[in-house]
Amino acid sequence: xxxxxxxxxxxxxxxxxxxxxxxxxxxxxxxxxxxxxxxxxxxxxxxxxxxxxxxxxxxxxxxxxxxxxxxxxxxxxxxxxxxxxxxxxxxxxxxxxxxxxxxxxxxxxxxxxxxxxxxxxxxxxxxxxxxxxxxxxxxxxxxxxxxxxxxxxxxxxxxxxxxxxx
Numbered sequence: 001x002x003x004x005x006x007x008x009x010x011x012x013x014x015x016x017x018x019x020x021x022x023x024x025x026x027x028x029x030x031x032x033x034x035x036x037x038x039x040x041x042x043x044x045x046x047x048x049x050x051x052x053x054x055x056x057x058x059x060x061x062x063x064x065x066x067x068x069x070x071x072x073x074x075x076x077x078x079x080x081x082x083x084x085x086x087x088x089x090x091x092x093x094x095x096x097x098x099x100x101x102x103x104x105x106x107x108x109x110x111x112x113x114x115x116x117x118x119x120x121x122x123x124x125x126x127x128x129x130x131x132x133x134x135x136x137x138x139x140x141x142x143x144x145x146x147x148x149x150x151x152x153x154x155x156x157x158x159x160x161x162x163x164x165x166x
Contacts, residue, residue: 012048012055019043020056021070025077028118075125078118085122086115090137093127094144096120 011017023042027035039049060067088096092113099109110120131138 010059012052012059013045015042015044015052015056017056017066017070018073020052021073021077024070025074025081025118028121029078029081029083071125075122078122081118083116083118083122085126086113086119088113088123090127090140090144093123094141094148096123098145098148 019042023039023044026038026042027033030038036046036049039052040046044052056070060070096109096113100106106117106120110117115123127141131141
């Protein structure tokens with residue numbers, strides 16, 4: 001089967017972006033929840049759960065407009081689930097972002113800051129919107145990123161010792 005049911009256009013297995021996003025929100029806000037039950041409640045056929053996830057993942061990776069719509073729905077779903085965005089400073093955000101970029105898991109970084117991964121998603125959305133709409137803020141962000149990267153640079157090491165004396 002192609003992953004599409006007759007009459008369902010581009011929705012893998014008849015699962016709309018809205019249904020898929022509902023599943024993503026629920027699994028984000030209930031990480032210990034029964035994923036099959038969440039999938040069923042979200043309208044994802046249990047026997048095609050993995051295929052739907054992979055198909056939507058591929059679509060989100062290849063279609064910027066669909067990704068933006070998914071992100072908007074995700075943010076809305078988080079808010080409806082009662083997730084609130086923590087109010088953090090630009091410097092805190094830059095520090096967290098750089099820790100993630102340096103390879104620390106998002107789960108670890110968010111836990112260190114008393115935050116959940118869904119809250120981190122809301123923080124990222126908030127800062128992304130500010131960066132795209134406020135050139136002065138974007139300049140301050142760039143400066144903070146550069147300052148943070150300089151602070152993360154390895155310190156100059158002492159030169160290696162010369163050849164052994166024989």
